[in-house]
Amino acid sequence: MRLYLKFLSMHVKSQMQYKVSFFLTLLGEFSASFAALLGVWFMFLRFHEVEGFTFQQILVCLGTILMSSSLAECFGRSFDRFPQMISNGQFDRILVRPRNEILLVLWSEVDFSRFGRLIQAVIVLSYALFTCGIGWTWLKVVTLLLMIGGGTVVFFCLLLVYAGISFFTIEGLEFMNILTHGGREFGRYPYAIYGDRVLKFLTFVVPLALVQYYPLLYLLDLETSFMYMLSPLGGVLFAPPAYGFWRFGLRRYTSTGS
Amino acid sequence: MIQLQNISKTFRIAKRQAGLGRAVKALFSRDYETVHALRDVSFTIGPGEMVGYIGPNGAGKSTTIKIMCGILTPSSGTCLIHGRIPWQDRLRHVSEIGVVFGQRSQLWWDVPVCDSFELLREVYRVDAKEFRRNLDELVPLLDLSEVLKTPTRSLSLGQRMRCELAASLLHSPQILFLDEPTIGLDAVSKIAVRQFVRKLNQERGTTVILTTHDMQDIEALTRRIILLGKGRILFDGPLDDLKKRFPGAKTITLEYRGNAPSILPGVEILDSRDGRLVLKVQPTRGLVSDLIAHIASQVQILDLSVAGASAEEMVAALYKEYAI
Numbered sequence: 001m002r003l004y005l006k007f008l009s010m011h012v013k014s015q016m017q018y019k020v021s022f023f024l025t026l027l028g029e030f031s032a033s034f035a036a037l038l039g040v041w042f043m044f045l046r047f048h049e050v051e052g053f054t055f056q057q058i059l060v061c062l063g064t065i066l067m068s069s070s071l072a073e074c075f076g077r078s079f080d081r082f083p084q085m086i087s088n089g090q091f092d093r094i095l096v097r098p099r100n101e102i103l104l105v106l107w108s109e110v111d112f113s114r115f116g117r118l119i120q121a122v123i124v125l126s127y128a129l130f131t132c133g134i135g136w137t138w139l140k141v142v143t144l145l146l147m148i149g150g151g152t153v154v155f156f157c158l159l160l161v162y163a164g165i166s167f168f169t170i171e172g173l174e175f176m177n178i179l180t181h182g183g184r185e186f187g188r189y190p191y192a193i194y195g196d197r198v199l200k201f202l203t204f205v206v207p208l209a210l211v212q213y214y215p216l217l218y219l220l221d222l223e224t225s226f227m228y229m230l231s232p233l234g235g236v237l238f239a240p241p242a243y244g245f246w247r248f249g250l251r252r253y254t255s256t257g258s
Numbered sequence: 259m260i261q262l263q264n265i266s267k268t269f270r271i272a273k274r275q276a277g278l279g280r281a282v283k284a285l286f287s288r289d290y291e292t293v294h295a296l297r298d299v300s301f302t303i304g305p306g307e308m309v310g311y312i313g314p315n316g317a318g319k320s321t322t323i324k325i326m327c328g329i330l331t332p333s334s335g336t337c338l339i340h341g342r343i344p345w346q347d348r349l350r351h352v353s354e355i356g357v358v359f360g361q362r363s364q365l366w367w368d369v370p371v372c373d374s375f376e377l378l379r380e381v382y383r384v385d386a387k388e389f390r391r392n393l394d395e396l397v398p399l400l401d402l403s404e405v406l407k408t409p410t411r412s413l414s415l416g417q418r419m420r421c422e423l424a425a426s427l428l429h430s431p432q433i434l435f436l437d438e439p440t441i442g443l444d445a446v447s448k449i450a451v452r453q454f455v456r457k458l459n460q461e462r463g464t465t466v467i468l469t470t471h472d473m474q475d476i477e478a479l480t481r482r483i484i485l486l487g488k489g490r491i492l493f494d495g496p497l498d499d500l501k502k503r504f505p506g507a508k509t510i511t512l513e514y515r516g517n518a519p520s521i522l523p524g525v526e527i528l529d530s531r532d533g534r535l536v537l538k539v540q541p542t543r544g545l546v547s548d549l550i551a552h553i554a555s556q557v558q559i560l561d562l563s564v565a566g567a568s569a570e571e572m573v574a575a576l577y578k579e580y581a582i
Contacts, residue, residue: 006380014368017409089362095329097381098353251331254269255324 003099007107015112022112029116033066037124040188051193053220056132058189061216063125064144065187068151068211070117072159078109079159083166092255102246105163134219143215143229150211150232157242158183158206164242167249183208190216211235260303260326260433260465265335267296267321267489295321296332297489305432306463308455310476310497313486314577319469322486323435326467327357339433353382356426360438363418364425365410371421372406375428382429389428396424399454416447423454433465434458440472452478473570485573487580500572508546509565510537516557522549533560 015022040062044055053061078085082105085091094104134140162176183206186194191202191209202209211232218228270290296318303309313319324330325337328344328351337344344351365374379389397403400420405413413421419439426434436455440448456479458464468479476483476497483500485493493500509528512535521527521537524545529536539546546564553559 003380006377010366010369010373010377013373014366017368089359092324092327092329093359093362093364095348096327096352096355096357098349098383099381100349253330255321255330 004103004107008110011110011112025113026116029113030120033070033117033120036066036185036188037062037120050189053190054132056128057216057220059124059128060132060134060219061190061212062188063121063128064147064151064216065184065212066117067121067125068148069155069184069187070114070121071148071152072155074111074114074118075106076156076159077111077114078105078107079163081109082163086166086255089255091253101250102160102243132220135221139229140219143218143232146230146232147211147215147219150235151208154206154208154211154235154238155180155183157238160242160246164246164249167253179206187212207235207238259305259338259340260301260467261336261338262302262322262326263300263336265296265299265322265325265332265337266294267318267325267330267332269293269295294489296325299335299486299489299491301484301491301494303465303467305465306459307482308459308466308480309468310480310483311467311469311486312471312473312476312483312573313492317486318489319486320437323357323437323467323469327355327435328352353429354432356429356431356434358419358422358426358434358436358439360419360422360436360441363410363422365418365421367411368409370407370409371402371413374410374421375406375425378425378428384429388430392428392430393424396427399457400424401450416443416450419443419447419451420454423451427458427464430462431464433467436466436468436470438470439468440470440475448472448474455479473573485576487577492576492580500576501566508539510539510546510549511535511561511563511565512537512553512559513561514553514557514559519553519556522552525549 040055040058043050044058048055050058073080082091085094085105085108090108091101091105094101094108097104129144158176158180162180165176187208191213192199199209199213202213214223214228214231217223218225269292271293299318299322311319311322321330325332326339326344328348331345339351340354342351364378365371366377375393378384379386384392397406400423402420402424405417405421408417410418410421423439434455439455440451443451452475455466455468459466459479466479468475470476481496481498483493483495483497484491485500513533514535515533518530518535522545524540526538527535528538537549539549550559550562
């Protein structure tokens, strides 16, 4: 933990060398995710509800997904850049350090500009939570926290898998973006609206629905079973296979020329 | 103690062909080519030894270094360093080695060098006293006092390399891997780096394994060399043995006063200008001394030098001999 703070302070020092650039990207990230919000808003100007969900209810959905994906990206940003780290030899350097390689990869880059999205997520979520008319109980507060926490884990694991694939090939990784960026963009609406097959896929293969759709039903009193409340915990089950995949890739690591 | 036994490493590389049509085809079926980066490499390096690991580009030098560092897993063979298998016990292994990749920096680009050092101290869990002691020793030796507060990006290459060396030694490693440490450096910096490495080896007894293309590095630093070509060890032994194997021609340069002297048969004139003569002699019994005596009887010799084949020439000859 102390080491992490050390790394963090190094990043702050580095980024503060380029202050203007930092604030501009922060602003850019903020407005980029603002577009997502506008998209939903325009939609509702016409339709008033999507599959029975109101605007505010959709915003709860959007807020939690935005929150968990930007949290995951804030800290897992370097996985996105992992193919480059392999090709420029930075990863070799990491492997000769006596610390866990995943942590070192994570810490090698912290993207503060994602805070722009995080701020957005906080604003959207707080607006939605106060206006969507949820009857709050302690259990629902726990559910919400589980949604955000579980969502962060799932998005983080997706990034880990993305990085793990780069051990085998560093080309054609874009298809993973369907899951990472796609998961976030489609996550604006409850996953169930995309049909039964998508929902099944997102339940059993990539458990994004476990942290979004099912607990949302609980929050909105559409389901009362504890299963729905606790389903984000199921999302955590995604972590061991994701980590296993990374370890498998690491053993097959072939590095790059001199 | 470093022991490598029958280490082999093969890579499977997807063949790529030129042309759009073939590139599209490659999306669906790929031909793989097996590349033998290392074949049956075995050697032992004792503690405190300084070894030059040389070979042309693509011979497998970096692959060997990466295996010894625990970065790569070999396809077959065993490697024991301090009784550990590097890639299986990586975290403990790497805390005892230092690695300098000449072409890649380990320092943080935008922050002062001392901050990078401080971070490394934390990464390697070096206690404050040991860190202080190492720094007090390394800073004057590498002449770093003035650059410690400078961000890496504004250092010259020579300054940076000296910082890299210091950064790799902060945790007092017993083995130091230097991968092309003098690449791109000017003469002064090269000499500084060499002197430092020699001192390190003598005073701390650090085992040094050096890969380089600069034969002067090798001549200045190592007595033993391991020559690698196409993934095989071609020569392992003292540099002097290699020299004996390749006596090569001697070059005699002399300055004289008087008319151009005659020379003996079997001697080749490389250059002859007013008062300066460069000769190439095949070193057969006593020819060199006969030749000098012969010339001295004709003219007054002002200056004379005899040079054997340089390590550079020898290695080039070796590469040629093994067709690599």
